[in-house]
Amino acid sequence: MAPQNDSPPLLEVRNLSIEFPTRRGTLVAVDDISLHIDQGEVLGVVGESGAGKSLTGNAIIGLLEHPGRIASGEILLNGKRIDNLSYEQMRRIRGRDIGAVFQDPLTSLNPLYTVSRQLVETIKVHTDLDTGAARARALELLEAVGIPAAKERLSSYPHEFSGGMRQRVVIALALAAEPRLIIADEPTTALDVSIQAQIIALLKRLCAERGTAVMLVTHDMGVIAETADRVAVMYAGRVVETGPVASVIQNAHHPYTSGLMGSIPHMKHGVNRLTQIDGAMPRLNAIPQGCAFNPRCEKVFDRCRKERPELISIEQNEVACWLYQSDVGGVS
Amino acid sequence: MIAFAVRRFIQAIVVLLAVSLIAFVMFKYVGDPISQMVGPETPIDQREALREQLGLNDPVPLQFMHYLGDVVQGNFGRSFRTGLAVDRVLLERIPATLELAIVAVLYAVVAGIPMGVYSGLYPDRWLSKFFQTVSLIGISLPTFFVGVILIYIFGPTLNLLPTFGRGEVVHIGFWSTGLLTVSGLKSIILPAFTLGMFQLTLIMRLVRSEMLEVLRTDYIKFARARGLSNRAVNFGHALKNTLVPVITVIGLQLGQVIAFAIITEAVFQWPGMGLLFLQAIQFADVPVMSTYLLVVAVFFVAINLVVDLLYYVIDPRLRLDRAVAQGG
Ligand SMILES: Nc1ncnc2c1ncn2[C@@H]1O[C@H](COP(=O)(O)OP(=O)(O)OP(=O)(O)O)[C@@H](O)[C@H]1O
Numbered sequence: 001m002a003p004q005n006d007s008p009p010l011l012e013v014r015n016l017s018i019e020f021p022t023r024r025g026t027l028v029a030v031d032d033i034s035l036h037i038d039q040g041e042v043l044g045v046v047g048e049s050g051a052g053k054s055l056t057g058n059a060i061i062g063l064l065e066h067p068g069r070i071a072s073g074e075i076l077l078n079g080k081r082i083d084n085l086s087y088e089q090m091r092r093i094r095g096r097d098i099g100a101v102f103q104d105p106l107t108s109l110n111p112l113y114t115v116s117r118q119l120v121e122t123i124k125v126h127t128d129l130d131t132g133a134a135r136a137r138a139l140e141l142l143e144a145v146g147i148p149a150a151k152e153r154l155s156s157y158p159h160e161f162s163g164g165m166r167q168r169v170v171i172a173l174a175l176a177a178e179p180r181l182i183i184a185d186e187p188t189t190a191l192d193v194s195i196q197a198q199i200i201a202l203l204k205r206l207c208a209e210r211g212t213a214v215m216l217v218t219h220d221m222g223v224i225a226e227t228a229d230r231v232a233v234m235y236a237g238r239v240v241e242t243g244p245v246a247s248v249i250q251n252a253h254h255p256y257t258s259g260l261m262g263s264i265p266h267m268k269h270g271v272n273r274l275t276q277i278d279g280a281m282p283r284l285n286a287i288p289q290g291c292a293f294n295p296r297c298e299k300v301f302d303r304c305r306k307e308r309p310e311l312i313s314i315e316q317n318e319v320a321c322w323l324y325q326s327d328v329g330g331v332s
Numbered sequence: 333m334i335a336f337a338v339r340r341f342i343q344a345i346v347v348l349l350a351v352s353l354i355a356f357v358m359f360k361y362v363g364d365p366i367s368q369m370v371g372p373e374t375p376i377d378q379r380e381a382l383r384e385q386l387g388l389n390d391p392v393p394l395q396f397m398h399y400l401g402d403v404v405q406g407n408f409g410r411s412f413r414t415g416l417a418v419d420r421v422l423l424e425r426i427p428a429t430l431e432l433a434i435v436a437v438l439y440a441v442v443a444g445i446p447m448g449v450y451s452g453l454y455p456d457r458w459l460s461k462f463f464q465t466v467s468l469i470g471i472s473l474p475t476f477f478v479g480v481i482l483i484y485i486f487g488p489t490l491n492l493l494p495t496f497g498r499g500e501v502v503h504i505g506f507w508s509t510g511l512l513t514v515s516g517l518k519s520i521i522l523p524a525f526t527l528g529m530f531q532l533t534l535i536m537r538l539v540r541s542e543m544l545e546v547l548r549t550d551y552i553k554f555a556r557a558r559g560l561s562n563r564a565v566n567f568g569h570a571l572k573n574t575l576v577p578v579i580t581v582i583g584l585q586l587g588q589v590i591a592f593a594i595i596t597e598a599v600f601q602w603p604g605m606g607l608l609f610l611q612a613i614q615f616a617d618v619p620v621m622s623t624y625l626l627v628v629a630v631f632f633v634a635i636n637l638v639v640d641l642l643y644y645v646i647d648p649r650l651r652l653d654r655a656v657a658q659g660g
């Protein structure tokens with residue numbers, strides 16, 4: 001299990017399930033997952049499209065979109081539950097304690113307002129600064145994220161920035177109130193390949209300087225290898241393997257993780273997507289019985305099709321796969 | 333900004349030229365002005381002399397130039413029916429129509445936007461569903477029918493509100509207003525309600541669908557993720573982003589309302605341009621008809637110009653010259 005410290009982790013997700021009620025029954029998109037992120041730690045979350053990564057991130061910041069809803073489980077920030085807060089209580093946490101960076105910088109900023117106005121409103125909502133002080137802070141932030149001629153750019157509108165520059169502005173906005181955790185959901189997927197590495201490096205450096213923890217959702221194993229402290233691999237709404245980044249990359253146990261990692265040595269940023277495993281992830285209404293990965297798994301055997309494996313500790317990792325069930329004493 | 337305004341202004345002139353051509357063609361080919369001006373017993377040669385004198389035998393393009401010249405000088409000819417100068421007759425009627433149109437659109441905007449915002453924010457509440465249903469009725473009922481029903485209810489039945497005419501008016505310079513007297517204010521309620529009802533439902537439905545759309549965008553989600561208050565997100569960010577299409581429609585509707593006030597004016601015997609136009613049609617009073625057309629076109633074009641300039645104020649992405657100056 002997770003290392004037991006005296007103090008609770010910064011963020012803890014316990015047995016979270018997210019479902020969508022539909023006319024033809026309830027779809028379970030995130031199924032009983034548990035995660036934790038410590039102070040200042042970078043947790044990489046990987047998995048194919050539809051694995052439930054974004055839903056998990058949205059649930060943490062309390063912005064699950066209707067009709068999606070948390071079916072069960074708890075989300076704790078510093079040991080206090082935040083999944084059952086009112087909209088207003090949660091609003092105070094968003095931005096101040098947990099910041100967010102979304103995928104597409106081109107659409108994350110309101111086109112009708114200058115970046116200064118968007119920064120200032122964010123700063124003022126979370127601090128006691130007056131407009132003048134907030135504007136000074138906005139300038140500091142723009143400089144910190146590396147916008148050239150930041151002073152002049154304050155009064156620019158989003159459309160006057162390139163994609164990479166806009167994502168820098170988005171990062172400045174996410175950091176505006178010095179949150180302790182940032183949920184970065186594929187922050188570079190929509191960007192030009194040539195600037196993806198810069199943005200990731202920037203995010204990593206700023207968070208390291210401030211001791212901000214990051215939940216970094218990405219498709220890019222190279223980014224994970226360079227940035228994350230720990231990794232959680234998701235498949236069909238479940239965490240199938242998690243552990244320290246070196247251990248998951250070099251010593252993957254779950255056949256799905258091994259598949260993902262297979263191409264790492266030849267990898268350049270952004271060139272490789274997670275497409276090297278044959279077959280596709282099941283749709284939510286057709287998740288196979290037993291291990292959800294069994295139709296695509298090379299090592300599949302009888303038990304995989306009947307019973308669902310739970311996470312158990314193998315060396316430094318936790319793995320949900322029947323291959324290891326006999327190696328270790330008990331089911332965790 | 334100036335280049336933009338100049339461009340728009342030139343476009344407006346072109347549109348007005350096109351409309352004056354139509355007005356001219358109407359003036360020239362609908363009915364025979366000579367037979368309107370002289371008695372049936374006038375001999376042919378006298379008619380011909382008059383025709384020559386009025387320039388009606390000149391080449392058609394030259395006649396159009398003359399017509400334009402007259403129009404620019406404010407000389408719109410004389411009403412066939414009353415013999416009065418058309419511009420005077422119309423000028424007298426413009427305030428009535430404009431006041432009616434503006435009050436109608438104001439009421440449609442003031443009621444329609446909040447109703448639209450509400451039903452966009454809370455699409456599942458029963459009040460929103462109620463608004464939707466009622467607005468369907470508002471869109472499908474013909475104006476004259478609404479007017480007649482209202483007259484029936486508030487006139488003879490309840491005897492609450494005047495059902496025809498403008499009430500007392502006060503003259504301020506050339507303008508006559510009914511908005512400063514009690515009877516004038518009472519008189520405008522029913523016609524303005526009738527005229528604005530379609531616009532109200534249109535604005536409400538538009539604001540609702542635009543709100544629903546904008547609320548799904550990434551920047552709204554990001555604004556929430558930044559911890560902004562509901563009010564800031566819904567009104568500061570979402571509503572403002574619906575304004576460009578909403579203002580377009582309001583502008584177009586104001587033009588429409590001026591043009592289509594005809595029916596409402598007829599139903600309520602409102603002494604505006606529309607009523608004048610109807611009477612002109614009955615008498616084939618071509619100078620009045622073509623001038624009415626020109627006046628309505630001027631309003632349309634002027635409103636569109638204002639709307640375009642408003643976009644420019646609201647949406648920075650349209651201020652392209654600025655973006656270029658800053659290097660993109
Ligand atoms: N409104 C919805 N109704 C039904 N299913 C939904 C809805 N929104 C998301 N889902 C489903 O939930 C699953 C998880 O979605 P999620 O966006 O979390 O995936 P993801 O791991 O972030 O994928 P990607 O890499 O494409 O971003 C998907 O299968 C998706 O189809």
Ligand code: SF4
Nearest residue numbers: 291294297304321322
């Ligand atoms: S449980 Fe079976 S099917 Fe699933 S990953 Fe392990 S071996 Fe493959």
Ligand SMILES: [Mg+2]
Nearest residue numbers: 053054055185
């Ligand atoms: Mg996603």
